[in-house]
Amino acid sequence: MDGSDAAALFDPANWYREGQGPRYRQLHAYLTEAIRDGRLPVGSQLPPERDLAEFADVSRVTVRRAVSQLAMDGLIDQRRGSGSYVRPGAPRLEQSLSRLMSFTELMQARGMSSTSRILARGLFAPLPAETMALGLGTGEMVARVERLRSADGVPMALERSCLPPDVLPDPDAVEVSLYAVLRARGLAPTRAIQRVSAVNITPREAEIMALAEGTAALQIDRTAYLASGRPVEFTRGVYRSDIYDFVTELRLDS
Template identity: 50%
Template sequence: MSEKFDAILSSANLPQSGGLLYLRLRNLIAQSIDEGFLAPGDGLPSERDIAQMTGLSRVTVRKALGQLVSEGVLFQRHGSGTFVTQQVERFEQSLSTLTSFSEDMARRDMELRSQWLDRGIYAPAPEEMVILGLAGDEKVARVGRLRIANGVPLAVERAAIAASILPDPQSITHSLYAKLNETGHRPVRALQRIAAVNLDQKNAALLGVAPGSASLRIERTAYLASGRVVEFTRSIYRGDAYDFVAELRDAKS
């Protein structure tokens, strides 16, 4: 937390200010962010501490913080507190080329890292059995990651692959597609379904934005040259970071 921001709160004399008090506090916090006294990722004092520093009621403080959360300026992580949202540049992503997230970020010269959420072998869910064409006794490898570029969390990916194709998901160190390429199982085509959704609390916390924020849900079913499904991936992308672009041609040309 910023000591300068604490000093700003303590010296603000908001109860003696004119206008709606929650808006005065909202504007003070927003101004502190704009002027660099609070940086992206910084945590704010608790509601109780802000109330004590400013002389405002906790109801007023909660309303001011809620306003900034709804605007995407702050986000709240259950059990951890309130934080300044990391603002991101927007990316254009082509829908005409089959690439991995790692390849997309490398092409943009961005530093990529992953936070592993899951890497293991499991009994398949019914949907996985149908999409991947698994028999009743086959297992599925699941690979779940939070994808972070230049320090900013951009996407949550959860992939399912037949365990016969990926028997050792723990061996993936960087790119799933690079691993599949090593074994001759890199997909050659894919179908993607994209839908706009509001983030639930779990995914919002991972992406560092407010619950209910706009996002893009992408389901990818990828195929080998033989026509076999090799990958079924569900991803959640930050809505404030991505524009998906497709080139369209006249059907008569």
């Protein structure tokens, strides 16, 4: 990439919006999008810090923070004395829609290390969708756990899980795997119904997942049931569509 191309790509008119958050965060989101869509192809080198600061009309500290976050996200390699290079993209993850499997179990099956950051948990008044899915009565509360799910340090999904309080009386017990907690209580679901929708992430979701606002994603609404037929979990998750593929097997009725 020559200087004129780099100047055009990193022109602040392309990525900075007044009132949309700190410059380093907006620059990070823009660079992430440029890597994802191929404008910064695999193996390409980012401009030196001083040049990138000049092209983007920001301080070198702003550039340093944005690029450091890219490295933490696993999108670039920072090589001492050489520069920063775009890494190969993460492999796409296939998750079967016909198998009830937690995020932690899926990542373990792929040989990846999963982590969860708790965003909120406790007992709350249910939202209408939660009331309907769980068959709650008037005045009942829900145990809710909202988590950012990551694999090998890369944010993958936002999940908000809601359960009746008698199924999950202590939401603080959930650290990594919700299903591990439910199994320990003998209340793990045995089947689920899922609905997959195409969505664009909200500004809040974009900030948490370090993606550009409005990025296309997959929304999964899952209602899970005990063997008795009682609904015990309603989870709404937003998954990165550039990494996730959800697959199912279809059979011809005989």
